[in-house]
Amino acid sequence: MKIAIIGHGVVGSGVAETLLQKREELKVKTGVDLEVKYVLDLLEFPGLAIPVIHDFSIIEQDPEVSLVVETMGGLSPAFEFASRSLRANKDYVTSNKELVAQKGAQLLKIAKEMGRNFLFEASVGGAIPVIRPIHQCLEANSFSEVSGILNGTTNFILERMIDDGAQFDDALALAQKLGYAEKDPSADIDGLDTCRKICILASLAYGKHVYPKDIHIEGIRDINLIDVQYAASWDSRVIKLIGKSKINPEGKLAMIVCPMIVRRGSLLSSVNGVNNAVLVRGDLVGDIVLYGRGAGKYPTASAVIADVIDCAVHRGSRREIYWEDSEEPAVTNYLDELTQMYFRISIREKEDIDTVRAEFGNIRVLTRKNAAWSEFAFVTEEQMPEREIIRKIARCGVLVDTMIRVESEI
Amino acid sequence: MKIAIIGHGVVGSGVAETLLQKREELKVKTGVDLEVKYVLDLLEFPGLAIPVIHDFSIIEQDPEVSLVVETMGGLSPAFEFASRSLRANKDYVTSNKELVAQKGAQLLKIAKEMGRNFLFEASVGGAIPVIRPIHQCLEANSFSEVSGILNGTTNFILERMIDDGAQFDDALALAQKLGYAEKDPSADIDGLDTCRKICILASLAYGKHVYPKDIHIEGIRDINLIDVQYAASWDSRVIKLIGKSKINPEGKLAMIVCPMIVRRGSLLSSVNGVNNAVLVRGDLVGDIVLYGRGAGKYPTASAVIADVIDCAVHRGSRREIYWEDSEEPAVTNYLDELTQMYFRISIREKEDIDTVRAEFGNIRVLTRKNAAWSEFAFVTEEQMPEREIIRKIARCGVLVDTMIRVESEI
Numbered sequence: 001m002k003i004a005i006i007g008h009g010v011v012g013s014g015v016a017e018t019l020l021q022k023r024e025e026l027k028v029k030t031g032v033d034l035e036v037k038y039v040l041d042l043l044e045f046p047g048l049a050i051p052v053i054h055d056f057s058i059i060e061q062d063p064e065v066s067l068v069v070e071t072m073g074g075l076s077p078a079f080e081f082a083s084r085s086l087r088a089n090k091d092y093v094t095s096n097k098e099l100v101a102q103k104g105a106q107l108l109k110i111a112k113e114m115g116r117n118f119l120f121e122a123s124v125g126g127a128i129p130v131i132r133p134i135h136q137c138l139e140a141n142s143f144s145e146v147s148g149i150l151n152g153t154t155n156f157i158l159e160r161m162i163d164d165g166a167q168f169d170d171a172l173a174l175a176q177k178l179g180y181a182e183k184d185p186s187a188d189i190d191g192l193d194t195c196r197k198i199c200i201l202a203s204l205a206y207g208k209h210v211y212p213k214d215i216h217i218e219g220i221r222d223i224n225l226i227d228v229q230y231a232a233s234w235d236s237r238v239i240k241l242i243g244k245s246k247i248n249p250e251g252k253l254a255m256i257v258c259p260m261i262v263r264r265g266s267l268l269s270s271v272n273g274v275n276n277a278v279l280v281r282g283d284l285v286g287d288i289v290l291y292g293r294g295a296g297k298y299p300t301a302s303a304v305i306a307d308v309i310d311c312a313v314h315r316g317s318r319r320e321i322y323w324e325d326s327e328e329p330a331v332t333n334y335l336d337e338l339t340q341m342y343f344r345i346s347i348r349e350k351e352d353i354d355t356v357r358a359e360f361g362n363i364r365v366l367t368r369k370n371a372a373w374s375e376f377a378f379v380t381e382e383q384m385p386e387r388e389i390i391r392k393i394a395r396c397g398v399l400v401d402t403m404i405r406v407e408s409e410i
Numbered sequence: 411m412k413i414a415i416i417g418h419g420v421v422g423s424g425v426a427e428t429l430l431q432k433r434e435e436l437k438v439k440t441g442v443d444l445e446v447k448y449v450l451d452l453l454e455f456p457g458l459a460i461p462v463i464h465d466f467s468i469i470e471q472d473p474e475v476s477l478v479v480e481t482m483g484g485l486s487p488a489f490e491f492a493s494r495s496l497r498a499n500k501d502y503v504t505s506n507k508e509l510v511a512q513k514g515a516q517l518l519k520i521a522k523e524m525g526r527n528f529l530f531e532a533s534v535g536g537a538i539p540v541i542r543p544i545h546q547c548l549e550a551n552s553f554s555e556v557s558g559i560l561n562g563t564t565n566f567i568l569e570r571m572i573d574d575g576a577q578f579d580d581a582l583a584l585a586q587k588l589g590y591a592e593k594d595p596s597a598d599i600d601g602l603d604t605c606r607k608i609c610i611l612a613s614l615a616y617g618k619h620v621y622p623k624d625i626h627i628e629g630i631r632d633i634n635l636i637d638v639q640y641a642a643s644w645d646s647r648v649i650k651l652i653g654k655s656k657i658n659p660e661g662k663l664a665m666i667v668c669p670m671i672v673r674r675g676s677l678l679s680s681v682n683g684v685n686n687a688v689l690v691r692g693d694l695v696g697d698i699v700l701y702g703r704g705a706g707k708y709p710t711a712s713a714v715i716a717d718v719i720d721c722a723v724h725r726g727s728r729r730e731i732y733w734e735d736s737e738e739p740a741v742t743n744y745l746d747e748l749t750q751m752y753f754r755i756s757i758r759e760k761e762d763i764d765t766v767r768a769e770f771g772n773i774r775v776l777t778r779k780n781a782a783w784s785e786f787a788f789v790t791e792e793q794m795p796e797r798e799i800i801r802k803i804a805r806c807g808v809l810v811d812t813m814i815r816v817e818s819e820i
Contacts, residue, residue, distance in 0.1 A: 018550060018694065022550060025552075026549075026550065029549060029730075030549065030730060031730060121547065127694070127695035127696065127698060128695075128698060129539070129543040129547030129548065129698070129700075132542070132543070132546060132547050133539040133542070133543055133547070136542060136546075136716060136719075136720065137531065137539030137542050137543070137713070137716045138539065138712060138716065139436075139439060139440065139715070139716055139719050140428060140432060140436065140711070140712050140715035140716060140719070141712055142435075265680070265682075267680060267701060270675070270677060270680050272675075282537075282712065283708075284428065284537070284708040284709060284711060284712035285537035285538075285702060285703060285708070285709045285712045286537065286702065286703050286709060287702060287703075288537060288538060288539070288700075288701065288702035289699075289700075289701040289702065290539075290698075290699075290700055290701075291677060291698065291699040291700075291701065292695060292696065292697060292698035292699065293695060293696050293697075298693075298694040298695070299694060299695045299696060301550070301694060302548060302550050302551055302692065302694035302695045303547070305549070305550035306546060306547045306548065306549055306550060309546075309549050309550070310546065313730065314724060320439075320440060320441060320723065
């Protein structure tokens with residue numbers, strides 16, 4: 001089977017290299033011969049054993065190319081390339097999470113019309129098999145939760161704060177130095193990357209397209225070492241950036257992306273370094289956790305190639321991945337969801353604490369060494385709608401330094 | 411598609427019930443209508459909405475039945491049913507780990523000849539997607555290790571010893587009371603169940619059938635609470651029953667099933683209760699961990715039904731799961747493999763310790779409260795062939811109470 005690869009960056013070159021090096025091995029294993037006919041990129045790559053082209057229409061018009069791999073990211077021109085490839089009767093495999101999160105429903109519809117595959121295992125969780133397990137291995141389940149640590153950069157930064165007592169800025173600088181964070185790290189640390197990925201997982205698990213714009217997102221920029229210490233003082237809990245989607249008690253889809261305090265012993269608490277983990281809760285299976293490297297050249301290439309092989313081996317029978325588009329936001333307002341909240345506040349007088357207790361009833365007071373007398377940290381004990389929590393703390397008339405949700409379900 | 415289910419025990423009834431209850435839902439999701447035409451069992455099940463039969467030849471001779479699900483376990487008559495089903499041009503889906511571990515290569519060969527599927531996702535790791543992720547999602551990888559906690563019963567027992575300080579017998583009795591352990595628990599606690607599962611995973615990952623008889627197996631019967639305490643004293647390590655398969659430094663397949671001391675922080679150390687976890691190490695992806703419930707009615711049914719759907723949706727195109735049979739044992743002698751060992755020995759005089767030090771060089775001495783003066787626990791620091799470790803400890807002339815391997819790689 002002849003393939004074209006769009007984009008020769010980190011992931012694209014990993015795919016090209018691996019398909020070249022493992023061509024014989026994969027032929028023996030799978031029975032299909034995978035030949036990369038073109039690499040499309042803006043740049044030249046002298047010495048590359050594959051012809052480099054710059055004009056997409058060469059791919060589009062070449063009937064020999066039956067599959068297009070795209071690894072360049074971004075919506076434009078990726079969306080155009082995807083729809084044109086599918087309409088030209090080619091399967092399309094992508095690692096582009098923005099494309100899938102924004103245009104997944106549209107592209108799946110075109111794929112369905114054309115009887116072609118639109119596959120995107122590499123768009124979530126890098127190396128970790130996630131899409132295929134949810135779609136194919138757990139298909140008999142109804143899902144009530146799909147959540148996870150979906151961004152390695154932020155997980156690395158938080159880990160440095162937790163384990164080494166590093167300040168956020170220093171941990172970020174280290175991540176940049178090690179190549180885990182980009183020069184402009186905002187898509188990672190402000191949570192947008194996690195949001196795109198949890199939108200893809202939620203769309204797949206619940207069958208309706210969830211758009212990133214409808215999700216409440218909070219990043220980790222405001223996480224302070226003091227809060228990390230308070231979390232640790234509460235049975236060694238840790239702060240993790242979580243993308244969360246669950247069916248709430250009224251049967252509606254609730255989603256959020258934010259840092260959360262996770263109990264030690266939960267599997268998500270032990271996700272270390274730049275790794276990712278996805279927790280899937282199904283009615284038949286209970287909890288399944290899938291864990292591994294969330295990014296990187298070869299890990300991501302592995303996921304791309306899994307899709308390529310799937311298309312090649314089952315060229316006759318389309319993968320039935322599908323979800324509906326939705327005009328209405330598919331999710332609830334996060335302020336209506338029940339939660340438990342950690343607060344760090346500045347008090348002016350001791351009576352402020354009495355006011356807090358009067359508003360919230362039972363609270364868990366957290367302590368740390370060398371705290372100023374005006375610093376007061378606590379966790380609300382009762383689950384209540386976030387809207388109510390906000391109203392109560394506002395009524396206390398205290399200065400809120402930080403508030404972080406407490407994750408009790410995963 | 412019409413299906414016959416052989417065996418109406420825990421798993422079989424879970425499959426039948428789920429297929430009945432979710433028939434419409436699955437039809438919408440997958441596009442295929444799954445109808446259970448027969449249940450074959452020795453017993454009658456009055457009131458069951460599916461005809462119960464007792465004669466396999468009815469299934470064999472019914473051309474309407476294109477898929478047989480078998481959940482009864484054991485080799486006979488399962489092997490006969492499997493080969494006759496495949497030869498009668500029916501796909502065969504099984505949760506029977508003994509069948510796959512003993513007869514996998516033979517049945518895969520028949521399936522290949524007949525152009526039919528022989529699938530067994532439910533035979534390892536219950537609910538956890540394992541077979542399909544290794545086979546389909548990580549296909550571009552060469553594997554250097556596949557290991558895991560594959561038996562929930564023993565994991566539960568060890569956890570009670572570690573967390574609650576329970577003695578082995580009490581923990582076993584509790585597991586039996588809760589229905590996690592059978593009345594005759596030997597297949598679980600002596601490691602045979604783990605061995606069958608790791609043989610299936612190794613056969614799949616390395617492409618050659620590995621037979622349980624060729625694997626060195628040690629169970630957890632001899633694990634003493636004292637050893638659990640010593641392990642905990644060494645940076646909170648824990649003892650877990652591990653099925654291990656890896657490519658050794660000479661490129662050969664090394665396998666063992668035995669209790670191992672695992673470092674706290676390793677993902678396998680936090681596998682709790684009756685859960686299972688499988689670690690897969692690939693050249694492209696690094697480490698992937700798949701975690702979830704290793705057994706149970708609905709979790710296992712979920713895995714069986716995933717295979718059923720796969721067969722139904724891709725009736726035209728066979729799954730290319732395959733491994734070769736091998737006459738020769740596919741594995742090395744475990745005594746030749748490098749390891750690190752924990753010993754608890756009884757000494758007669760203080761000079762015995764000097765002898766131990768003289769033999770092993772650097773050792774890590776472990777301590778616990780209230781130990782008798784004659785009790786001495788240590789860990790060999792250097793990796794060396796197990797044969798050499800045995801020779802050295804024999805030369806010490808001390809009484810060995812326990813020896814447990816130390817897992818340093820996962």
